[in-house]
Amino acid sequence: MSLRYFKIFSVFALICMVFLLFGCAKNDGSDASATTAGSAGKTKLVFWSHQEDAIMNAYKALIAKYQSLHPDIEIAYQTFPYDVYNQKLKASFSAKNPPDIAEMFGTWVPEYSKNGALVEIPGGEQLRQEYYEAPLGGYTLNGKLYGLPLEFNIENGGMLIHPQMLKDQGIASPPSTWDELVEDAKKLTVQDANGIKVKGFDFVSSDNITFTFLSLILQQNGKYWGDNDHVNFQTPEAQKAMTALTSLIATDKVADLTTFGGELDTSDYFFQGSSAMTYRGPWTIAAGLNTYKVKDFEYVPVPSFTANPPSYAAESGWGLVASKKGKHQEAAVDFIKFMSSDDNLLEWNQGTFTVPAKKAVAQNPDYVKANPYMKTPLDILELGQWIGPIADRDFFFKTINDHFQLMATGQESVESGLQQIEKTINDSQDQHK
Amino acid sequence: MKHDAAASSSPGIVPGIPNRRGEKGRGRWFIYLSLAPILLLFGVFAFIPIGWSLGLSVFKYNPLSASALFVGADNYIRMLGDSIFIKSLWVTFKFVVIAVAVNILITLMFAVAIQRIRTGWLRNLMRTVFFLPTIAPLAGTAIVWSTMFNYNHGLFNIVLTQFHMAPVQWLSDPHYALYSVILMTLWADIGYNIVLFIAGLDSIPDMYYEAAILDGASRWHSFWHVTLPLLRRTMLFVSVTTVVSYFQAFAQFQTMTKGEPFNETRVLALHIYEQAFSNSNMGYASAMATVFLIIILLVTLLQLKWGRTEWEY
Numbered sequence: 001m002s003l004r005y006f007k008i009f010s011v012f013a014l015i016c017m018v019f020l021l022f023g024c025a026k027n028d029g030s031d032a033s034a035t036t037a038g039s040a041g042k043t044k045l046v047f048w049s050h051q052e053d054a055i056m057n058a059y060k061a062l063i064a065k066y067q068s069l070h071p072d073i074e075i076a077y078q079t080f081p082y083d084v085y086n087q088k089l090k091a092s093f094s095a096k097n098p099p100d101i102a103e104m105f106g107t108w109v110p111e112y113s114k115n116g117a118l119v120e121i122p123g124g125e126q127l128r129q130e131y132y133e134a135p136l137g138g139y140t141l142n143g144k145l146y147g148l149p150l151e152f153n154i155e156n157g158g159m160l161i162h163p164q165m166l167k168d169q170g171i172a173s174p175p176s177t178w179d180e181l182v183e184d185a186k187k188l189t190v191q192d193a194n195g196i197k198v199k200g201f202d203f204v205s206s207d208n209i210t211f212t213f214l215s216l217i218l219q220q221n222g223k224y225w226g227d228n229d230h231v232n233f234q235t236p237e238a239q240k241a242m243t244a245l246t247s248l249i250a251t252d253k254v255a256d257l258t259t260f261g262g263e264l265d266t267s268d269y270f271f272q273g274s275s276a277m278t279y280r281g282p283w284t285i286a287a288g289l290n291t292y293k294v295k296d297f298e299y300v301p302v303p304s305f306t307a308n309p310p311s312y313a314a315e316s317g318w319g320l321v322a323s324k325k326g327k328h329q330e331a332a333v334d335f336i337k338f339m340s341s342d343d344n345l346l347e348w349n350q351g352t353f354t355v356p357a358k359k360a361v362a363q364n365p366d367y368v369k370a371n372p373y374m375k376t377p378l379d380i381l382e383l384g385q386w387i388g389p390i391a392d393r394d395f396f397f398k399t400i401n402d403h404f405q406l407m408a409t410g411q412e413s414v415e416s417g418l419q420q421i422e423k424t425i426n427d428s429q430d431q432h433k
Numbered sequence: 434m435k436h437d438a439a440a441s442s443s444p445g446i447v448p449g450i451p452n453r454r455g456e457k458g459r460g461r462w463f464i465y466l467s468l469a470p471i472l473l474l475f476g477v478f479a480f481i482p483i484g485w486s487l488g489l490s491v492f493k494y495n496p497l498s499a500s501a502l503f504v505g506a507d508n509y510i511r512m513l514g515d516s517i518f519i520k521s522l523w524v525t526f527k528f529v530v531i532a533v534a535v536n537i538l539i540t541l542m543f544a545v546a547i548q549r550i551r552t553g554w555l556r557n558l559m560r561t562v563f564f565l566p567t568i569a570p571l572a573g574t575a576i577v578w579s580t581m582f583n584y585n586h587g588l589f590n591i592v593l594t595q596f597h598m599a600p601v602q603w604l605s606d607p608h609y610a611l612y613s614v615i616l617m618t619l620w621a622d623i624g625y626n627i628v629l630f631i632a633g634l635d636s637i638p639d640m641y642y643e644a645a646i647l648d649g650a651s652r653w654h655s656f657w658h659v660t661l662p663l664l665r666r667t668m669l670f671v672s673v674t675t676v677v678s679y680f681q682a683f684a685q686f687q688t689m690t691k692g693e694p695f696n697e698t699r700v701l702a703l704h705i706y707e708q709a710f711s712n713s714n715m716g717y718a719s720a721m722a723t724v725f726l727i728i729i730l731l732v733t734l735l736q737l738k739w740g741r742t743e744w745e746y
Contacts, residue, residue, distance in 0.1 A: 087710050094496035111713070115497045194599050261694040263583060365744040392712050405695060420516075427511075431714055432495065 015352055018315035038112050039291050042074040043328050045335065046093075049077070049103035050085040055318075056284065058351035059103075066338050075101075099215035100326035101335055105124040106138030106149055106316020107393040111432070113139075113146035119152035119322040119329045120143040121336065135357035135385025138316030146321060146339045151354035152362070152383065153317025155211045155281040157310055159302050160267060160288070164197075165276040168267070181303055189211075199275035203322040207246070208279045210327070210400045215312040216241035217386060219305040226255040229433070230426045233418040242407065242414050244305065249408035257405055271297070271345075283372045286353040299373045301380070314384040315393070317357070391432035400422045447700040481639055483726070490720035495713045508720035518721060518734075520696050524611065528700055530677045532615045536675055537668070540623050542629030545656070560631065564624035570622055575688035578617040579604065582689075604690050607697045614698055626671050631668030634660065660734055663692075669740035680729050701725050 049342065050058055056079055063075045078099070080088050086108060092098040093112060104112070107168050112118050124145040128136060135149035161174055169188055175181040185200030195212050217224050222237025233236075261270060267284035269275055271292040279302060288294050304310040320339060338344060342360045349356045350370050355377050356362040362378055384398035388397045403421050406412035412420070489629055494501035512518050532594035535673040541562060550556040565693035566574065582603035603613040637660065645655045661668075683702040686692065691708070692699030705725065 088498065090710065090713065111497055115495075117497060137476070247597070258602060259605070263605075264585075345736075395712055402695060424516075429716065431493065431712075 013020050013391060030067050042072055044074045044076055045101060045328060045332055045333055046076045046078065046313070047101040047103075047335075048089070048099040049079050050082045050087075052082070052352075054352045056110035056349045061351070062339060062344055062348065064266060065344070066335060068167045069338075070334075073335075075335065077339065077379070078107070081186065083250060094324055098325055099114040100323055100328065100332045101172040102321050102323065103318055103320050104147065105393075106147075106153070106319055107390055109138045109147055109316070109319075109321060110141060110389060111391070113141040114323070117222065117324055118146040118193075118426060119324050119333060121148060121322075129358050130359060132359060132362075132381050132384060134314035134386045135316050135319070137388075139319060139321075149316055149319035149357040150317045150339065150345065151317040151319075151352070152346055152357045152377075152384070153281070153315045154377050154381075154383060155207045155311075156279075156312035156314065156379040157302055158282055158299050159201075159382070160270050160280060160284065161298050161300055162270075162273070162276050162279045162296065164296060165420075174298075175303055177303050178305045182248070182252055182254070184249070185277060186252055189254050191253075192234075195424055196253070197257050198273070199256070199278075200278045201248065201279070202255045202266050202275040203245075203279040204255050204260050205280065206261075206401055207281070208395060209264070209404050210397045211313060213238075213245055213400060213404070214387065215310070216305045218242060218311040218313060219308050221308060222423075225388050231420045231422055238418055239414060241305070241379050242404075242418060245404065245406045246414060250410065257408065260401075260405070263342055282305050282351060282355060282374055282377045299307055299376050301376050311383045311385060312380070313387040317354070317389050319357075331415055395428050396425055399428075437724060486719040486722050489716055490723050492716045494715040496715055497713060501716070505718065508717045509724070511717065512721060512724065517699065517704065518697060518701075521651045521692075521699040523702045524697065524699055525680065525701040528611060528682065529636070529676060531612075532618055532682075533672065533675050536619055536626060536679075537616070537672060539619065540671075541630055541636055541664075543627050544634060545660070547627065547629055548634045560628060560634035566621050567624035569621070571684040572688050574621045575617060575685040578590055578620075578685075579689050581704070594641050604696050607695045610694055610698050617689065618641065618679070618685055620684065622633050622675075624677060629667060629671050630664070633664050637663045665740065665742050669736065672740065676732060676736065677729060678723075680732070685691055 012065075021301075021394060029388070030083070049055065055234060059077060064076055065072060073153060079096065086105075089102060089104065089108070098117070105333070109118070124143070125146055127148070128140075131149065132152055134154075135152045136145070138161070139145055139147040139149060164170075165188055166184070169184075171184050171187065175184045180251040181201065188198065189200035190198035203209065207282070217235070217237045222235055222238065222241075224231055224233060224235075224238060226232035233242075249256060256273075257267070265279045265280075265287075266275070266278050266285070267287055270278035270284075271288045271294055282299060285299055288297055302310065320336045322329055322336060326332050339348070340358070342358065342364070345356060345358050345361045346367060347363055348354075349361060350367060355374065356364075356367065362381055363366060368374055368378060394430075399421055403412060403417040407414050408415040463533075478620060489501075491505055492501040493507070495506045495743065545555060547559045550559060573646050580586075582604055584590060584600060584605075587603070589603060593600055601609055603609050641659050644657055650658065681702055682700055683706065684704045686698055686700050687706070690698040692703050702719065702725075705718050705721045708714045708721065
């Protein structure tokens, strides 16, 4: 009996394996997203990006322009919701079935470049001179470029303010020092029986807690990277930075945690009048102008934490990479270079309300003329430093945000919280080596 | 065994009488053929992935990388010091205990109430109404409930405001988030158990109730001493399937809270998914999945042991 069962089981296992092998077999030549011959013998390039109206429209316009200049090339443009885009990319590259050209957030790129999944962009030395440091960081590996950034992703240095709210409290101009910022924020905060009704200075967003913390360290001439791609948050600068941040919630009470993790962005609350000053990137200006149709706000510099210039950490933002699995890598790189020409980048940055990563575009008077609100971020682009070799961006930010909430609510001391953050992030860094 | 003995003592091939051994062999092949599709399905999509996952759990493996590093028990040891894993385990147990207890209580009450309805069409209507939410995809239901939990324009806060009460951050306040998801899960899921309990109640012979009435038992006594003990088999099935299903709860958490705030809704299934597909820690995620599998297995075995019945009616 047992021998019979063994035979039956063996046959069953064999059949399962056959099905599995057939199911998972590599499907050369018929990949849905791989380069294929397009209509009328054209070279077809598949290009993926995340979904955002302004960004998609800007891509479509430049794709049409490229195709008219290159009639032999057809670009199949496919978009995906932001929430699933990162995982979609990972799945396609893992399955060796990626698009020819992919829009990637700069912080995601090292995971792909170090695993040999991306094509090197030629002329790296020259290109490095043409771009700011922070946007290039994520696209660089061992001195080589594996993609080109389209934007300078900046969440620091500028804040949204309601000038009328400041005026109503007798504040003549935006704060010029950190102490003034805290004092003004206290005056601007409005409380009622249910808690804070209008926040004086809102920085409690998933991006800005971390970015502000890192920037306060840099503004003390401190560092947060140690050896071996490990973070070091045991420095006096880190302690002072986190103490100052948690004090804004616990002691100064100019903001709270009630809206953190909610459906709306801090900029939405600002444009709805629930905060007087909100620390957020300039990309939020478009929402105010286009969605909320408000104009009674300004985008002004955030003062430095110290007497030093307001240095800050910045991620490498959205950019384009070419897949090494693509059959027409040269054409893919050519499209990326076309997108990165000064004129096309100017058009893209203006259309998407993003800050230019390329110096020539940022310094083009036409850019600031079309986007006067961008003057504040443009003035501090040189002060931006690349955030560093973060292995898992979401995990890094989430770890700091989670412990920040514990520290701000007194459930964890600043010292213990920073130790926990450091340990957790360094474990994650090690896992990705 | 009796059939085997009979077969072995049969006098071989007798003209005009069907060959029992051949009949039995054909019968067995029919069984194998009938079972083959479902076994194949389980084999390819359940047994092999489980085996693969067990193997992966001793490797450090990023799907983007060409190679995997053997790390032995490191992934399992790492779990002991992973505060998020421990927290998600706690959240999972909290969710399962509360949701299963409330589910069984509510569904049993509804089932008893519906079973007492004597009008046939009304009874069927009630059964259908309660079963309807289970037809809708859970992710879609979760999106609808997210809009009802919306702080500014959600139904629940509109109702609270009507009663001059302060609005609540249903999904982003650590005190309410898990209970909000439990509420949605119960609404979406109680239909199955109501139908199962009604079937169980229908199968209890009336003579036991008649005997209880003759003995002067009240309705409560009948329920406590007749209905509940005789529902034990149904109760065991309902509790085992509900516990297993709630341990695996994922869609509503992924759609409504993504584990936030403060990891207060980070159930283990969601944590495993994020480790595997967001953080690319396939090996670690597989190790957690293995531990999770063992936990569910143990809980189920305990339930089967405690709920075992030796009688029939």
